[in-house]
Amino acid sequence: MKNTLKKIALFTALSSSICFAQSTSIVEDFKPSSYNQPQQEYPQVNSQGYVRFKIIAPAADSVRVSLGLGGKGGTKLAKTEDGSWMATTDGPMDEGFHYYNVKIDGGKFNDPGALNFYGSTRWESGIEIPAHDQDFYALNNVPHGHVQQVLFPSPSTNTSRRAFVYTPPGYEKSKDKYPVLYLQHGWGEDETAWMNQGKANLIMDNMIAEGKVKPFIIVNTYGMTNEVKFGKIREFKIEPFQTVLVDELIPYVDNHFRTIAKSSHRAMAGLSMGGMETKTITLNKPDVFAYYGLLSGGTYAPEEIKDKSKVKMIFLSAGSKERPERILDATAKLKDAGFNAVSYVSDKTGHEFLTWRRSLLAMAPLLFK
Amino acid sequence: MKNTLKKIALFTALSSSICFAQSTSIVEDFKPSSYNQPQQEYPQVNSQGYVRFKIIAPAADSVRVSLGLGGKGGTKLAKTEDGSWMATTDGPMDEGFHYYNVKIDGGKFNDPGALNFYGSTRWESGIEIPAHDQDFYALNNVPHGHVQQVLFPSPSTNTSRRAFVYTPPGYEKSKDKYPVLYLQHGWGEDETAWMNQGKANLIMDNMIAEGKVKPFIIVNTYGMTNEVKFGKIREFKIEPFQTVLVDELIPYVDNHFRTIAKSSHRAMAGLSMGGMETKTITLNKPDVFAYYGLLSGGTYAPEEIKDKSKVKMIFLSAGSKERPERILDATAKLKDAGFNAVSYVSDKTGHEFLTWRRSLLAMAPLLFK
Numbered sequence: 162m163k164n165t166l167k168k169i170a171l172f173t174a175l176s177s178s179i180c181f182a183q184s185t186s187i188v189e190d191f192k193p194s195s196y197n198q199p200q201q202e203y204p205q206v207n208s209q210g211y212v213r214f215k216i217i218a219p220a221a222d223s224v225r226v227s228l229g230l231g232g233k234g235g236t237k238l239a240k241t242e243d244g245s246w247m248a249t250t251d252g253p254m255d256e257g258f259h260y261y262n263v264k265i266d267g268g269k270f271n272d273p274g275a276l277n278f279y280g281s282t283r284w285e286s287g288i289e290i291p292a293h294d295q296d297f298y299a300l301n302n303v304p305h306g307h308v309q310q311v312l313f314p315s316p317s318t319n320t321s322r323r324a325f326v327y328t329p330p331g332y333e334k335s336k337d338k339y340p341v342l343y344l345q346h347g348w349g350e351d352e353t354a355w356m357n358q359g360k361a362n363l364i365m366d367n368m369i370a371e372g373k374v375k376p377f378i379i380v381n382t383y384g385m386t387n388e389v390k391f392g393k394i395r396e397f398k399i400e401p402f403q404t405v406l407v408d409e410l411i412p413y414v415d416n417h418f419r420t421i422a423k424s425s426h427r428a429m430a431g432l433s434m435g436g437m438e439t440k441t442i443t444l445n446k447p448d449v450f451a452y453y454g455l456l457s458g459g460t461y462a463p464e465e466i467k468d469k470s471k472v473k474m475i476f477l478s479a480g481s482k483e484r485p486e487r488i489l490d491a492t493a494k495l496k497d498a499g500f501n502a503v504s505y506v507s508d509k510t511g512h513e514f515l516t517w518r519r520s521l522l523a524m525a526p527l528l529f530k
Numbered sequence: 531m532k533n534t535l536k537k538i539a540l541f542t543a544l545s546s547s548i549c550f551a552q553s554t555s556i557v558e559d560f561k562p563s564s565y566n567q568p569q570q571e572y573p574q575v576n577s578q579g580y581v582r583f584k585i586i587a588p589a590a591d592s593v594r595v596s597l598g599l600g601g602k603g604g605t606k607l608a609k610t611e612d613g614s615w616m617a618t619t620d621g622p623m624d625e626g627f628h629y630y631n632v633k634i635d636g637g638k639f640n641d642p643g644a645l646n647f648y649g650s651t652r653w654e655s656g657i658e659i660p661a662h663d664q665d666f667y668a669l670n671n672v673p674h675g676h677v678q679q680v681l682f683p684s685p686s687t688n689t690s691r692r693a694f695v696y697t698p699p700g701y702e703k704s705k706d707k708y709p710v711l712y713l714q715h716g717w718g719e720d721e722t723a724w725m726n727q728g729k730a731n732l733i734m735d736n737m738i739a740e741g742k743v744k745p746f747i748i749v750n751t752y753g754m755t756n757e758v759k760f761g762k763i764r765e766f767k768i769e770p771f772q773t774v775l776v777d778e779l780i781p782y783v784d785n786h787f788r789t790i791a792k793s794s795h796r797a798m799a800g801l802s803m804g805g806m807e808t809k810t811i812t813l814n815k816p817d818v819f820a821y822y823g824l825l826s827g828g829t830y831a832p833e834e835i836k837d838k839s840k841v842k843m844i845f846l847s848a849g850s851k852e853r854p855e856r857i858l859d860a861t862a863k864l865k866d867a868g869f870n871a872v873s874y875v876s877d878k879t880g881h882e883f884l885t886w887r888r889s890l891l892a893m894a895p896l897l898f899k
Contacts, residue, residue, distance in 0.1 A: 198652050218637030222589055244636070263639075267613070268587030270632075270639040277646055277653060283567050284646060300690055305681035307695075307786075310725075312674035321669055326676075333786045356679075417676075417702045 210253030219244035256292035257515025303370035304330035329376035340426035345435030430454025460491030463498030480516035579622030588613035625661035626884025672739035673699035698745035709795035714804030799823025829860030832867035849885035
């Protein structure tokens with residue numbers, strides 16, 4: 162009897178692994194994702210990190226969501242009795258933020274239930290798998306800084322460009338001057354990413370409330386000033402962005418905010434492609450920044466840095482799922498060469514925003530010492 | 531021969547009015563909409579205001595866009611040789627901003643080519659038909675104010691709530707105190723609407739650059755604190771929002787920004803449902819605001835206002851396509867009763883954002899005199 166049951170179970174598993182998994186191991190405590198649009202019930206996340214999708218498209222032939230363990234294939238939805246399409250991912254997703262999209266009859270759309278976030282050069286659906294350490298980026302009952310949208314003149318690109326500037330709680334009433342971290346997004350993202358997906362403002366608010374960090378300003382702007390296709394990152398030319406950042410944005414920020422306008426109180430960091438930009442610009446302009454951060458964005462070799470005395474700290478990080486050995490090796494070599502270098506590896510995360518939220522948490526207290 | 535051609539034309543028109551219109555009268559100067567996502571070619575708009583859509587969904591059976599002269603039916607797309615779906619609206623759209631969505635095989639999605647804007651309680655696709663007077667809300671080469679996202683404590687709703695605060699150019703360096711306009715969105719929208727769809731910050735930047743208006747602060751927050759379904763607006767209870775606005779947001783703004791914190795330098799205005807909120811709150815709290823604005827949002831009768839001496843100006847506006855006579859009548863009655871009342875009618879626009887952008891343009895110079 163047991164054997165027969167096993168055989169039936171195996172057959173079911175082969176023909177419909179999702180249903181099998183659901184019936185045996187998925188905890189039915191699904192709740193609407195915290196990134197759903199108002200009053201939307203789906204997508205949902207359970208306590209294990211499984212995601213359940215529901216898409217209404219009664220006359221569609223095929224509905225598929227790009228998220229799932231299966232990698233590129235994502236999750237195939239099945240039609241239900243009420244004409245909607247549903248499925249649960251074939252495994253728990255990593256904690257933190259994920260982009261995804263929905264394929265309906267061969268076209269790529271967003272999930273109408275979810276909020277959108279700018280990634281892969283488009284606004285995509287986003288979902289948040291609650292992380293065990295999520296309190297550090299939660300909206301807590303603490304004083305909140307402001308996030309200012311500024312439109313700064315950019316003669317080199319002949320337009321006004323947008324940046325977001327985080328000013329810490331107390332900035333308005335204080336007469337103090339503040340250090341500044343210029344913090345860049347990754348490929349396909351834009352200047353909205355660090356506050357929306359990265360929750361940089363809430364991370365700072367929480368750290369400041371706990372006295373873990375001296376308040377500083379954070380600035381985000383768009384770093385893909387020349388368009389570059391994914392996978393062709395080597396064709397990226399840094400000059401247009403370097404001009405915007407160093408010759409246009411920094412003077413604007415120093416002119417409109419109470420900053421300490423010198424390299425000893427200026428940091429640059431970036432995630433992924435933003436790390437590549439950070440590395441290139443900090444090496445090109447050693448008199449502009451004294452603190453460097455590459456988050457899943459490469460490494461420095463000691464011989465690449467001409468004047469050691471100008472670098473106060475180098476921070477290198479990565480998720481544990483993205484070959485962090487490179488980061489650890491590079492940090493050791495930098496230390497051997499006499500640099501103040503610090504590495505950080507985010508546990509059980511990949512090339513995703515939870516890695517970068519945690520990296521900001523680890524990096525912020527080390528800046529402007 | 532001419533008669534035969536006419537008959538053929540008429541038959542074609544009856545069987546396929548879109549194709550007929552295209553072949554005879556539509557100017558082929560379509561360009562990507564200014565509200566497209568980066569590098570997206572569609573949707574496109576021509577110089578007459580026609581919109582052309584292209585949606586990729588090769589295996590779909592039916593694709594329809596909610597925008598079009600036909601009203602609720604919108605525009606039905608037809609499959610092209612390359613597997614995409616295309617159509618042009620059956621007539622020119624009104625100048626200005628329009629929300630829309632895409633029906634794919636019975637499901638409601640957004641156009642992947644267009645940016646999204648929060649309306650009808652969801653993020654919807656948006657398109658901008660260039661208006662003949664668009665320069666007043668364009669991103670011009672003038673000094674730009676900042677738009678600050680603030681998270682203010684709201685004990686009455688037990689959370690931190692979001693507001694956007696426009697500070698005019700020069701605010702950072704000045705020591706002046708500024709008047710404040712509290713400006714509310716309509717039903718189904720949120721605190722992002724006035725800056726995103728309304729371009730309130732650019733309208734102010736441009737007016738200030740031209741010396742047409744004395745700089746003031748604008749504050750937007752979410753006004754649907756109790757959820758109310760469209761068409762059931764009479765069930766809306768003002769108290770929760772009034773508490774958030776008057777007892778929580780205004781003190782926060784007066785405490786964190788350099789405001790002139792008295793009723794003589796405080797205005798409230800709103801569009802549509804935000805007008806209804808404005809009317810109710812200004813009447814309930816005559817000591818808080820001295821300037822009132824209802825934009826496509828109702829009227830005041832003289833007898834509704836208890837103490838005339840507390841009202842410095844009443845501004846009533848509407849689009850010419852939404853029965854503006856009510857506005858003109860009400861303004862006349864207010865004037866007869868001794869109020870400083872001003873009406874404005876936006877030419878050839880309906881219950882849409884161009885009406886409200888123009889209303890802000892007309893109202894702003896009248897405030898805080």
